[in-house]
Amino acid sequence: MAAELSGLTWPRLRRWSPPLPLGLGLAVGLCLTLAALPAGAYRRSATELADIPLWWAETTFSYALDRVGSHDLDDGTDLAAVRLSFATWGEVTCDGEPYRMQIVDGGVVADREAGFDLESDNENLVIFLATSEEWRARDYSSIAIAMTTITHDTTNGRIYDADIEFNDGGFQFAVLPERSPALPRPVGSAQDIQNAATHEIGHVLGLDHSASADATMYSQATAGEVLKRTLADDDREGLCAVQPPESFQPTEGDSGGCSLVASAPGGLRWWAARLLFFRR
Amino acid sequence: MGTGARGRWSWCGVALLASLALSLPAAAAVVEGLSLAALGARASLVVRGRVESSVGAWDQGSRRIQTRTRVQVLEVLGGPASSGGARTDGSIVAVGGVLEVVAPGGVVGNLGQKVPGSPRFVPGEEVLLFLERVASGYTPLGLSLGKFTVRPAGRGGQVAVRELDGLVFQLPDGEIVPPGSPLAPAAEVPLPLPDDLLDAHGR
Numbered sequence: 208m209a210a211e212l213s214g215l216t217w218p219r220l221r222r223w224s225p226p227l228p229l230g231l232g233l234a235v236g237l238c239l240t241l242a243a244l245p246a247g248a249y250r251r252s253a254t255e256l257a258d259i260p261l262w263w264a265e266t267t268f269s270y271a272l273d274r275v276g277s278h279d280l281d282d283g284t285d286l287a288a289v290r291l292s293f294a295t296w297g298e299v300t301c302d303g304e305p306y307r308m309q310i311v312d313g314g315v316v317a318d319r320e321a322g323f324d325l326e327s328d329n330e331n332l333v334i335f336l337a338t339s340e341e342w343r344a345r346d347y348s349s350i351a352i353a354m355t356t357i358t359h360d361t362t363n364g365r366i367y368d369a370d371i372e373f374n375d376g377g378f379q380f381a382v383l384p385e386r387s388p389a390l391p392r393p394v395g396s397a398q399d400i401q402n403a404a405t406h407e408i409g410h411v412l413g414l415d416h417s418a419s420a421d422a423t424m425y426s427q428a429t430a431g432e433v434l435k436r437t438l439a440d441d442d443r444e445g446l447c448a449v450q451p452p453e454s455f456q457p458t459e460g461d462s463g464g465c466s467l468v469a470s471a472p473g474g475l476r477w478w479a480a481r482l483l484f485f486r487r
Numbered sequence: 488m489g490t491g492a493r494g495r496w497s498w499c500g501v502a503l504l505a506s507l508a509l510s511l512p513a514a515a516a517v518v519e520g521l522s523l524a525a526l527g528a529r530a531s532l533v534v535r536g537r538v539e540s541s542v543g544a545w546d547q548g549s550r551r552i553q554t555r556t557r558v559q560v561l562e563v564l565g566g567p568a569s570s571g572g573a574r575t576d577g578s579i580v581a582v583g584g585v586l587e588v589v590a591p592g593g594v595v596g597n598l599g600q601k602v603p604g605s606p607r608f609v610p611g612e613e614v615l616l617f618l619e620r621v622a623s624g625y626t627p628l629g630l631s632l633g634k635f636t637v638r639p640a641g642r643g644g645q646v647a648v649r650e651l652d653g654l655v656f657q658l659p660d661g662e663i664v665p666p667g668s669p670l671a672p673a674a675e676v677p678l679p680l681p682d683d684l685l686d687a688h689g690r
Contacts, residue, residue, distance in 0.1 A: 427663055
């Protein structure tokens with residue numbers, strides 16, 4: 208099929224050489240179109256200053272859970288909820304192919320220090336800081352409820368480590384029951400752990416907020432919401448763009464020819480191929 | 488360059504600008520969505536100042552990079568110093584003095600720690616800060632929620648603007664809203680600050 212397409216298009220393209228400005232504009236326009244076509248809602252996370260998209264080089268992502276968990280729950284449902292959140296992202300496939308990363312449960316650890324150790328191996332941690340004193344000792348603001356720290360190379364956006372911390376001493380977390388839209392909104396401000404963790408893990412994997420209201424990566428949530436426990440198509444497409452399947456694996460630093468567009472280095476190539484060969 | 492060529496370059500520029508707009512970063516720390524009045528009431532110190540320097544450094548004995556920002560105090564609007572009091576470390580926050588503000592995340596060499604929602608400081612920038620005490624000094628209350636940039640407004644006035652991208656806000660009923668929502672804290676505040684806000688700090 209690829210050969211047929213090549214045969215149809217290449218002869219005409221090769222005979223015509225557009226002037227430089229128009230050619231550049233067309234190239235940028237093509238990049239923008241390709242970037243927008245998959246869904247146009249998901250966005251990739253990027254470095255703060257140079258706005259280089261963040262990405263994982265490893266094909267295995269191992270996470271570890273804080274042994275203590277949330278002090279609001281002592282029955283193990285807190286850690287089980289976080290595991291379910293990781294599993295939800297782990298089940299994503301890209302047109303039937305697994306994406307270029309395997310999520311592995313690294314178990315529970317006593318380590319409760321987020322960040323990056325230059326001299327030893329690092330765990331991607333999920334931590335519930337049980338007291339306000341613990342939170343303040345890290346110089347964190349008392350009104351922050353959940354924070355993510357992503358350690359990365361500023362020159363190319365490669366992520367080395369990512370940790371999620373919950374201000375468990377200052378705020379209430381819960382495992383809320385599934386509810387239908389007909390049920391009244393719950394009273395209180397407790398956040399569902401699985402709902403929040405699934406969203407935060409999306410950031411850890413390299414996704415930013417989505418413009419799609421149905422997406423787990425949407426920035427808004429209603430009281431007692433559990434909808435973000437399950438992914439929307441937009442979330443899956445975003446992950447497939449960040450971590451394309453092996454058959455479309457980008458090389459390090461590859462920006463797919465569209466380095467100005469933060470929403471898909473490497474992934475652009477996958478989407479372009481998908482548009483050509485898979486979409487009807 | 489002819490008109491036609493200029494037109495083609497213009498379209499190219501439009502495409503580039505559009506691509507840059509699409510690439511603007513956002514992200515996600517969850518903070519309490521405090522109003523300006525609530526922010527003032529919760530802050531242990533409110534100052535207007537000018538950024539002297541802002542440098543990323545490893546927090547001693549930890550794995551975290553912090554950005555430490557030195558701010559020359561132009562005005563103390565609230566907090567212990569506004570009524571002649573002292574900081575818990577014994578020093579006075581006074582006009583003309585220098586205050587160190589810590590914020591999570593930053594860059595050391597080629598290694599960066601991105602903490603979505605953490606404020607950025609630019610040397611020379613005039614800032615309005617709602618600060619709280621933490622272990623090693625002061626930090627903006629609610630990350631970027633507590634840090635404003637002071638800018639000139641019309642007719643010689645001033646306005647305080649904050650960059651809220653990177654935050655989402657939890658409301659008292661548990662609802663979470665992004666910046667720009669009618670329920671979210673405003674990104675822009677006219678100056679001077681309302682008297683009742685300052686009154687909460689004994690001014």
